[in-house]
Amino acid sequence: MGFLASFARQLDRARKTARAAGREFLLLGDLNVAHTRLDVTNWRSNQKSEGFLPEEREWFDSIVSPRTLVDVVRAQHPDTTGPMSWWSWMGGAFDRDTGWRIDYHLATPGLAKRAVTAGTDRPASGPERVSDHAAVVVDYAEAS
Numbered sequence: 043m044g045f046l047a048s049f050a051r052q053l054d055r056a057r058k059t060a061r062a063a064g065r066e067f068l069l070l071g072d073l074n075v076a077h078t079r080l081d082v083t084n085w086r087s088n089q090k091s092e093g094f095l096p097e098e099r100e101w102f103d104s105i106v107s108p109r110t111l112v113d114v115v116r117a118q119h120p121d122t123t124g125p126m127s128w129w130s131w132m133g134g135a136f137d138r139d140t141g142w143r144i145d146y147h148l149a150t151p152g153l154a155k156r157a158v159t160a161g162t163d164r165p166a167s168g169p170e171r172v173s174d175h176a177a178v179v180v181d182y183a184e185a186s
Contacts, residue, residue, distance in 0.1 A: 066153035077102040081143035112154035114147040
């Protein structure tokens with residue numbers, strides 16, 4: 043949690059630096075935290091699992107807001123479970139789409155408003171699958 047607190051401060055500094063320079067800010071990648079119940083297929087059984095602990099979700103609450111950073115995929119899919127971006131290699135989780143959404147595009151509000159589509163590029167199953175993650179893909183309209 044100490045790391046997450048420091049990381050939140052760094053995100054805030056980076057976002058404010060971008061704003062001062064007249065730029066938008068985007069954080070994208072694997073944060074290893076599922077923010078809400080919609081981000082974990084089996085959220086009830088995972089409430090004591092690392093990556094979905096109450097304090098981790100509270101931390102996530104502290105870094106996103108309509109005025110600071112917007113979870114672009116969730117904004118595009120507000121009431122949908124997923125789209126998942128990570129699946130365990132065990133137990134056929136991928137084939138059942140029993141996963142977690144732990145990979146994000148967190149954007150400043152101006153950039154988030156330009157998102158046209160957002161989701162994951164779910165790989166094919168079988169030997170073609172080389173990762174336990176799917177790429178999060180967001181198409182942004184050009185700035186006017």
